Amino acid sequence: MNFDFNLILSSLPQIAAGLGITLKLMAYSTAIGLVLAVLILLMRISGRWYLTWPAMGYIYFLRGTPILVQIFIIYHGLPQLDFVRESVLWPVLREPFGCCVVALSLNSSAYISEILRGGVLGVDKGVNEAARALGLSAPQRFIYIVTPIAVRLALPAYSNEFISMMKATALASTVTLLDITGVARTIVSNTFAPFEIFIAAALIYLAMAWVFQVGFGKLEDYLGKYTKRGASA
Amino acid sequence: MTMRKWVLSAAFAAIGAIATATAQAETLRVGMECTYAPFNFRAPGGEMSGYDVDVAKGVAQLIGADLQYVCQQWDGMIPALLTNKFDLIVASMSITDERLQKMDFSVPYRVSIGRFLGPKGKDLKLFDDKGKPIQSSFKNLTVGVERASTYAKWIEAKLPGANIRLYDGAQAMLLDLRNGRVDVAITNPMKAYLEFLSTDQGAKFEFVSPAIDEREYFGTGVGIGIRKGQEDLVKRVNGALKTLIENGSLEKYGHKYFPFSISPENWKGVGVN
Secondary structure (H helix, E strand, C coil), X not given: CXXXXXXXXXXXXXXXXXXXXXXXXXXXXXXXXXXXXXHHHXXXXXXXXXXXXXXXXHHHHHHHCCHHHHHHHHHHHHHXXXXXXXXXXXXXXXCHHHHHHHHHHHHHHHHHHHXXXXXXXXXXXXXXHHHHHCCCCHHHHHHHHHHHHHHHHHHHHHHHHHHHHHXXXXXXXXXXXXXXXXXXXXXXXXXXXXXXXXXXXXXXXXXXXXXXXXXXXXXXXXXXXXXXXXXXX | CCHHHHHHHHHHHHHHHHHHHHHCCCEEEEEECCEECCCEEECCCCCEXXXXXXXXXXXXXXXXXXXXXXXXXXXXXXXXHHCCCCCEEEEEEECCHHXXXXXXXXXXXXXXXXXXXXXXXXXXXXXXXXXXXXXXXXXXXXXXXXXXXXXXXXXXXXXCCCEEEEECCXXXXXHXXXXXXXXXXXXCHXXXXXXXXXXXXXXXXXXXXXXXXXXXXXXXXXXXXXXXXXXXXXXXXXXXXXXXXXXXXXXXXXXXXXXXXXXXXXXXXXXXX
């Protein structure tokens, strides 16, 4: 076969047209996902069965099924129900963008809540006991003592999930969205050059991943500056 | 034997020979998939039916040949023609430049067209009386189209500002049309009719445009495939098709399966229905 190296370069600007959608998908999904994740986490660690069980079920369902299936259920499945099409949610679910944000947010919230739970469980018991000895109430202890430490502990795993989310946005191309992958697939079906075009798309994802990786690295350094070994405090 | 008797018997023999020759008329072997309803397929009773079959029968009758059907899978269709397993391909095969390099085609006996589908009774007025799309009518509409299809190329050229959604297949697109995610969708009207409009799914939808046929986008149509170097056969088949088009037979064959015309020359009068 002929490998056209120039095609990679010349298609980059075209494919980058999908960057906006990809970034918007990520921004909405990670933000909503994080808020949901905190709620699920609070339910999960509440110690009350009627809150814990639903949270566990939610996590089990969303972690145990492929995101693609979740997108298809939301995009193709829900509109089959008449009441969904007449509900207030229809303006969101009518749009493929809305469906993808819903699916990606729900999916990432399940993972993130588990990541955060890992952080909370990692907080040393003694710290909590010391705070209690100082007379801090349970909510105060959670907000001022546990949370900062838990966030620091959870950050490396969270950055992993963040980059996974970036890659998961490519699934949006299966429901007509023209994100990076969607644009690439359209170009491929016109040029019949899948190798070059998808390599170009991969390069854009790699560039984004690099930015996020460096960003999270910096954030970890910043949050961990007091705990670094050998750091003079 | 007298001279006179001899002449008489010779004459009888000659007549007999001519009679046998007519009885053993030329047999045309026709290749088709036999599984491609409603174009060529076996009816429940086992007999061959469909639009392609009707066309083959019509042509054979006009050129005075007997018909023999040869069922052949699609991917081996052209090789089978080239290796003389049959004489004609009548299998809904589109006339393309690539195929024309290997074989000859008759004039088209079915058209390649696209048509817009939309909700019933909305009076969208997408096209003017001359069959040209009205740009402003498309302004507030979301248009569904299959990715990299001939229809997508037509929309890009004719409706550059349209708000289009690209689909990987007609099924998902028609589902979204039904669910109200796209306002109109353009596709092959035959497929749309068979899989959507004639079913419960598509009960609330109809064609909202005339047939669009511009050849530079949609191609020449579907023709009868013939091995190269048989100009005489091509001429006879073309002559037969011309007659079938002119006497309305093709139109009639098409209407057995579709409520609109699918043959050349006639379909233009169909318009929005």
